[in-house]
Amino acid sequence: LIAQIIVDIKHQAVDQIYDYLIPDALLDDVQKGIRVMVPFGNQTRMGFVVGLVDESETASREIIEILDSKPIISDELSTIIDYLYESTRSLYSSIFETVIPSELLMNYGKVIHSEQVDHLPEEWQEKFSKKGIWRLKKEDYHLLPRLKRLQEQKLLTIENVTKQQTAPKYETVYFYQDDTEYPRLHYYPQLGELTVNESYTVAMLKAFGFSASNVTTLTKNGVFKRDQRRVARTVEHVFSNEDKRVILTPEQQQVSNTLKANLHTNKTFLLHGITGSGKTEIYLDVIEKVIASKKQALVLVPEITLIAPMVQRIQARFNRVGLYHSMLSKGERHDQYHQILNQDVDVVVATRSGVFLPLETLGVIIIDEEHDQAYQQTEGVIYHARDIALNRSQYHHIPLVLGSATPSVVSMYQAEKKAYHLLTLTKRPFEIKEPNVHFVDMKIELQAKNTSIFSRALKQAIIDRLNKKEQTLILFNRKGFAPFVLCRQCGHVPRCPDCEVSLTYYQDKEQLKCHYCGYEKPYVPTCEMCHQPTLKPIGVGIEYVEQQLQKTFPHARVLRMDTTVTRTKGAHEKLWYQFLNEEADILLGTQMIAKGLDFPKVTLAAVLMADLSLKVPAYNASEQTYMLLTQMAGRSGRHQMGEVFIQGYQLDHYAIQSVEKPYASFYREALFDRQIGQYEPFMKVAQFLFEGEAYLKTYQKAFTFKKQLSLLKDVVVLGPTSPFIKKSKWGYRFVITIKYQTLDLNVIDKMLETMKEDKYYVKFYPILDVL
DNA sequence: AGCACGCCGACT
DNA sequence: GTCGGCGTGCTC
Numbered sequence: 001l002i003a004q005i006i007v008d009i010k011h012q013a014v015d016q017i018y019d020y021l022i023p024d025a026l027l028d029d030v031q032k033g034i035r036v037m038v039p040f041g042n043q044t045r046m047g048f049v050v051g052l053v054d055e056s057e058t059a060s061r062e063i064i065e066i067l068d069s070k071p072i073i074s075d076e077l078s079t080i081i082d083y084l085y086e087s088t089r090s091l092y093s094s095i096f097e098t099v100i101p102s103e104l105l106m107n108y109g110k111v112i113h114s115e116q117v118d119h120l121p122e123e124w125q126e127k128f129s130k131k132g133i134w135r136l137k138k139e140d141y142h143l144l145p146r147l148k149r150l151q152e153q154k155l156l157t158i159e160n161v162t163k164q165q166t167a168p169k170y171e172t173v174y175f176y177q178d179d180t181e182y183p184r185l186h187y188y189p190q191l192g193e194l195t196v197n198e199s200y201t202v203a204m205l206k207a208f209g210f211s212a213s214n215v216t217t218l219t220k221n222g223v224f225k226r227d228q229r230r231v232a233r234t235v236e237h238v239f240s241n242e243d244k245r246v247i248l249t250p251e252q253q254q255v256s257n258t259l260k261a262n263l264h265t266n267k268t269f270l271l272h273g274i275t276g277s278g279k280t281e282i283y284l285d286v287i288e289k290v291i292a293s294k295k296q297a298l299v300l301v302p303e304i305t306l307i308a309p310m311v312q313r314i315q316a317r318f319n320r321v322g323l324y325h326s327m328l329s330k331g332e333r334h335d336q337y338h339q340i341l342n343q344d345v346d347v348v349v350a351t352r353s354g355v356f357l358p359l360e361t362l363g364v365i366i367i368d369e370e371h372d373q374a375y376q377q378t379e380g381v382i383y384h385a386r387d388i389a390l391n392r393s394q395y396h397h398i399p400l401v402l403g404s405a406t407p408s409v410v411s412m413y414q415a416e417k418k419a420y421h422l423l424t425l426t427k428r429p430f431e432i433k434e435p436n437v438h439f440v441d442m443k444i445e446l447q448a449k450n451t452s453i454f455s456r457a458l459k460q461a462i463i464d465r466l467n468k469k470e471q472t473l474i475l476f477n478r479k480g481f482a483p484f485v486l487c488r489q490c491g492h493v494p495r496c497p498d499c500e501v502s503l504t505y506y507q508d509k510e511q512l513k514c515h516y517c518g519y520e521k522p523y524v525p526t527c528e529m530c531h532q533p534t535l536k537p538i539g540v541g542i543e544y545v546e547q548q549l550q551k552t553f554p555h556a557r558v559l560r561m562d563t564t565v566t567r568t569k570g571a572h573e574k575l576w577y578q579f580l581n582e583e584a585d586i587l588l589g590t591q592m593i594a595k596g597l598d599f600p601k602v603t604l605a606a607v608l609m610a611d612l613s614l615k616v617p618a619y620n621a622s623e624q625t626y627m628l629l630t631q632m633a634g635r636s637g638r639h640q641m642g643e644v645f646i647q648g649y650q651l652d653h654y655a656i657q658s659v660e661k662p663y664a665s666f667y668r669e670a671l672f673d674r675q676i677g678q679y680e681p682f683m684k685v686a687q688f689l690f691e692g693e694a695y696l697k698t699y700q701k702a703f704t705f706k707k708q709l710s711l712l713k714d715v716v717v718l719g720p721t722s723p724f725i726k727k728s729k730w731g732y733r734f735v736i737t738i739k740y741q742t743l744d745l746n747v748i749d750k751m752l753e754t755m756k757e758d759k760y761y762v763k764f765y766p767i768l769d770v771l
Numbered sequence: 772a773g774c775a776c777g778c779c780g781a782c783t
Numbered sequence: 784g785t786c787g788g789c790g791t792g793c794t795c
Contacts, residue, residue, distance in 0.1 A: 002795095004795095005795080007794085007795090009772050009773080009794095010772070011772045011773090013772080013793085013794085014772070014773095014793095014794065016795095017795085018794080018795040019795050020795060021795090038795085039794095039795090040773095040794060040795080041773075041774060041775085041793065041794040042773085042774055042775070042794085043772095043773065043774070043794085045773095045794095056795080057795095058795050059795055060795060061795065108773095141773095142787095142788095144774095145786085145787070145788095146786085146787085149786090772794105773793105773794095774792105774793090774794090775791105775792095775793090776790105776791085776792090776793105777789105777790090777791090778788105778789090778790090778791105779787105779788090779789090779790105780786105780787100780788090781785105781786085781787090781788105782784105782785085782786080782787105783784090783785085783786100
């Protein structure tokens with residue numbers, strides 16, 4: 001028997017199946033879908049068993065060991081991997097990395113051991129630990145030839161170490177043996193309280209009155225038997241778990257009944273329910289039926305902020321709830337994954353990457369806030385969680401439920417064409433009227449000599465809320481203190497050395513930072529070009545808004561929420577909780593505050609520079625803007641009459657004006673836009689990103705490729721254009737955009753093949769990214 | 772990607 | 784003669 005293996009090296013040259021012999025000892029254990037360790041050239045590498053065949057001409061070396069007793073790549077996941085390969089042409093090893101949690105991947109390293117550190121070159125001696133161990137860093141690898149020579153002289157040894165990125169957590173437990181003849185048993189009367197065959201942790205034994213040394217002594221004498229038990233790290237949330245079970249309204253009941261009647265179909269449902277119409281109640285009702293029929297439910301939310309409130313609702317009603325997202329610690333994620341792999345959960349709440357989780361008996365997939373662009377993976381292997389979910393719903397023959405108050409244009413179009421089944425919720429269970437929306441033209445404010453970032457009306461409204469002890473939400477969607485700094489003397493703008501994008505100024509940390517690659521450096525007011533102290537932050541970022549809020553409303557308690565302050569674990573929840581507890585009057589945030597928890601005391605929501613996101617050079621900018629504003633408007637007055645202020649300079653765009661109109665009015669305009677521009681859903685859009693060392697040559701390669709593409713029938717080719725991020729660490733960037741109905745990727749593949757050259761890269765982006 | 776091998780120039 | 788840098792070719 002031969003195992004077909006993909007080795008976990010992300011490189012074109014080795015991205016293929018390798019055949020390996022299976023040693024007799026492992027014959028029974030090697031199965032499709034497990035991870036194994038194999039010799040690969042002079043290395044030992046992890047690999048995935050993707051198939052078993054009887055014969056092979058090339059197999060010559062044996063599998064070293066297996067890492068899983070149960071496949072981590074199910075047959076279903078294999079079909080998803082095939083789908084990802086077909087749609088993206090990414091490397092297989094990259095695809096594996098995308099669909100399995102990083103905790104199952106390996107870290108490879110080298111460790112130098114030496115007992116004669118003092119005989120080694122002086123500059124190396126300090127790198128060794130007391131025990132004579134030196135873990136090589138990547139930048140030390142160039143020393144390897146020298147180290148190898150020293151190894152031959154037996155002064156040191158070089159060891160290759162391979163470690164799984166996270167290990168399971170174990171705890172020590174003790175079992176009481178009541179059949180021992182230990183003579184001093186009567187010293188420990190507490191023993192009588194213990195139950196045989198029950199496992200006790202040290203902490204539990206301490207509660208019975210055993211000291212740590214008691215436990216050691218009793219273990220030594222066989223009264224306690226020690227064992228290791230695997231423990232799952234539990235994930236704590238600060239929210240309560242009270243189940244607010246409500247009786248469904250007739251409208252909700254009807255929608256829910258339709259879904260429950262279709263649990264044995266593979267239909268896709270678009271659940272369009274206005275804000276506050278109770279979509280979550282319907283999810284819970286459907287999940288209840290799924291669990292009752294011994295199946296599992298997968299609930300996806302677009303971002304981490306929304307995990308906690310969703311988990312709270314779900315955990316209040318169901319037991320065995322799993323959760324999965326990137327803010328879990330590595331250990332927690334590892335444990336959640338294994339619980340799910342063992343099918344120990346009934347419901348999983350997860351973000352985008354959770355769409356690959358190994359649930360074997362799926363009964364329904366729910367994608368909440370389906371319009372959110374966070375469902376689109378934009379780096380590495382590009383995919384849309386909706387497409388993967390669609391795949392899985394076909395595989396399991398189960399329904400897929402897409403929920404939204406503002407469905408994406410693409411999904412609504414599918415519903416119109418009857419590819420999706422449209423379900424609509426038009427009523428709010430509590431008779432709350434829609435909030436009043438005020439559009440404030442800042443041009444007029446300026447004419448009235450108001451240079452503040454707050455209009456007079458908004459300022460008055462905030463003061464009013466402060467007096468009434470009600471809360472205010474303010475959205476400003478730009479990070480940092482100022483989007484760039486400018487030298488007033490010579491006009492120089494500090495830019496990222498890699499991306500050539502202007503650096504954002506952060507006042508908190510006195511830093512300049514690149515939003516695209518994360519490059520940062522300290523801010524000094526002296527210009528690096530003309531050496532004059534004339535550098536000044538220009539423009540408005542959220543930190544500036546915070547400063548202005550504090551100046552304008554000195555007695556208001558302001559909380560700021562953006563990626564800078566929510567980077568640490570649990571920070572989101574803490575901030576939400578503080579605001580919910582009325583420890584602040586105003587919550588200022590980037591787009592992350594537009595969704596999530598209900599705040600009963602919020603009666604005012606404001607968006608500053610609402611037209612900012614319309615200026616983004618993306619074909620779906622108006623959709624994104626409309627969604628953001630609508631969500632924000634929905635945050636105000638969920639429990640009492642609310643007001644919404646939308647400030648900006650150019651507010652006559654339909655994406656902004658539609659906020660106070662029904663969804664359908666936005667949808668019509670947007671669809672018309674898409675038709676004129678020939679974008680989704682009428683044409684598919686994909687892009688090719690060229691990156692290369694020399695500016696001109698990169699452009700020429702892109703241009704040559706464009707000419708080749710133009711020969712294809714029914715494909716519109718645009719570009720090459722210079723993208724927003726004009727440089728990367730690989731060099732200069734150019735983008736070619738294509739629009740098409742159908743595309744033969746095999747042909748594209750062959751064309752890309754001819755573009756291959758050292759130091760020049762082309763990447764295919766199958767779904768539209770903002771390049 | 773990461774490793775060995777082999778060629779070449781620089782330095783004791 | 785030896786060391787280290789870099790281009791090339793290979794990995795079941």
